Amino acid sequence: MNWFSSQYWQQRDMEHMIGKWLRAGVFLSATVALLGGILYLQQVHEIPDYKTFHGAAAQFRHLPGILHGVAAFDGASIIQLAVVLLIATPILRIAFSVLAFAIEKDKRYVIISLIVLCIILFGMFSGLGG
Amino acid sequence: MSLALFTLILLLGAFCAGMLGALTGLGGGVVLIPLITLGFGYDIRYAIGTSLIASIATSSGAAAAYIKEGITNIRIGMFLEIATTSGAIIGAAVAILIPTHFVAMLFGLVLLFSAVMTLRKQEEHIAVNSPFAAKLKMGGTYPSKQGMVSYGVRNVFGGYLIMTLAGILSGILGIGSGAVKVVAMDIMMRVPFKVSTTTSNFMVGVTTAAGAVVYLQRGYIQPGLALPAIIGVLLGAMAGSKILMNAQVKWLRILFSIIIGLMAFEMIYNGITHKL
Numbered sequence: 138m139n140w141f142s143s144q145y146w147q148q149r150d151m152e153h154m155i156g157k158w159l160r161a162g163v164f165l166s167a168t169v170a171l172l173g174g175i176l177y178l179q180q181v182h183e184i185p186d187y188k189t190f191h192g193a194a195a196q197f198r199h200l201p202g203i204l205h206g207v208a209a210f211d212g213a214s215i216i217q218l219a220v221v222l223l224i225a226t227p228i229l230r231i232a233f234s235v236l237a238f239a240i241e242k243d244k245r246y247v248i249i250s251l252i253v254l255c256i257i258l259f260g261m262f263s264g265l266g267g
Numbered sequence: 268m269s270l271a272l273f274t275l276i277l278l279l280g281a282f283c284a285g286m287l288g289a290l291t292g293l294g295g296g297v298v299l300i301p302l303i304t305l306g307f308g309y310d311i312r313y314a315i316g317t318s319l320i321a322s323i324a325t326s327s328g329a330a331a332a333y334i335k336e337g338i339t340n341i342r343i344g345m346f347l348e349i350a351t352t353s354g355a356i357i358g359a360a361v362a363i364l365i366p367t368h369f370v371a372m373l374f375g376l377v378l379l380f381s382a383v384m385t386l387r388k389q390e391e392h393i394a395v396n397s398p399f400a401a402k403l404k405m406g407g408t409y410p411s412k413q414g415m416v417s418y419g420v421r422n423v424f425g426g427y428l429i430m431t432l433a434g435i436l437s438g439i440l441g442i443g444s445g446a447v448k449v450v451a452m453d454i455m456m457r458v459p460f461k462v463s464t465t466t467s468n469f470m471v472g473v474t475t476a477a478g479a480v481v482y483l484q485r486g487y488i489q490p491g492l493a494l495p496a497i498i499g500v501l502l503g504a505m506a507g508s509k510i511l512m513n514a515q516v517k518w519l520r521i522l523f524s525i526i527i528g529l530m531a532f533e534m535i536y537n538g539i540t541h542k543l
Contacts, residue, residue: 152341156331163324166324167498174494174498177490177491178270178271181491183270185489190312191486193488195486197486213491220497223327224320224479226323226472226476230472234341234345245403246342253349256356256477257473261480265481266359
């Protein structure tokens, strides 16, 4: 089976693939959140102070810090990994659409998808979050 | 209160948020933000971070079902995502300059608007694309009880401008701004009701993800709040999308708009008195 032939995509219908992708991503995220949550509820007992804003701890704000915590089986870090997976799902959906429209030879929508992807990547790497 | 009980309450709140989000296309934030700020008295910035996560989960969880039914118009969604994502980044950038009590008031106004929009009459749709919409192959068909219905799209530029505003609000408030998206699609572009609701829901994921990457770096997303949000909203969205497919949801819309209308006044009041 050739995954990149146009027949394959017409048969399989790219819209269904996008739907399945979104569902898989969100289920993966929820599973990771559940595992992290079980650990979290064992490791933490007091409700953290959310009444005044200090911001989440620095290690929960960036992927390297989150992965470091995941390696140490820190429940909160595993939940943040689920957050990252959840955010990544629609972003990767856009990347996937670029490919799917290219296979359909729909140039206008390849460009449109690429613009959306660039805007999101700009938000990620522009340092707006500080 | 123990942490386990606290997490359970938030889980139930997130379930309702996900279900109503999927039913109305409004996203999960309209329920979660008032629950966290008014209910628990927590900082609105944590509520915004949590709501963003919930909105992505609602959108992605429900979208799969709608796409399968062939209701969602992916081309319209994709094109208008240029407007919503650029708006969301602008919103996230300016949000840091806006005092939180003003954010609360703005949120209340958007809620109020959402309540009114939920009760509106459905617009008649048109059969033929405008020339620009035809170039972008925007019209389509969707299944109904009377068989496949085909529709056209007009006024893409006006829709695009309103979508940019929806994106900015989404970036500032951490919500999907589904109600504003529906104005752009239903009223401006004359996309049929079911198509615009589901396409709006589909777009919410990308729009809020664009804002969420900024807010994660800013520390708005707390793991203790994200945990119940992700799981609760996902389960709620799945339940909601099943109901939308099979049932008459008119009574639910009316009930929902009354509830969010009341919450809107409460948010505005708390904003004016600087309690939030």
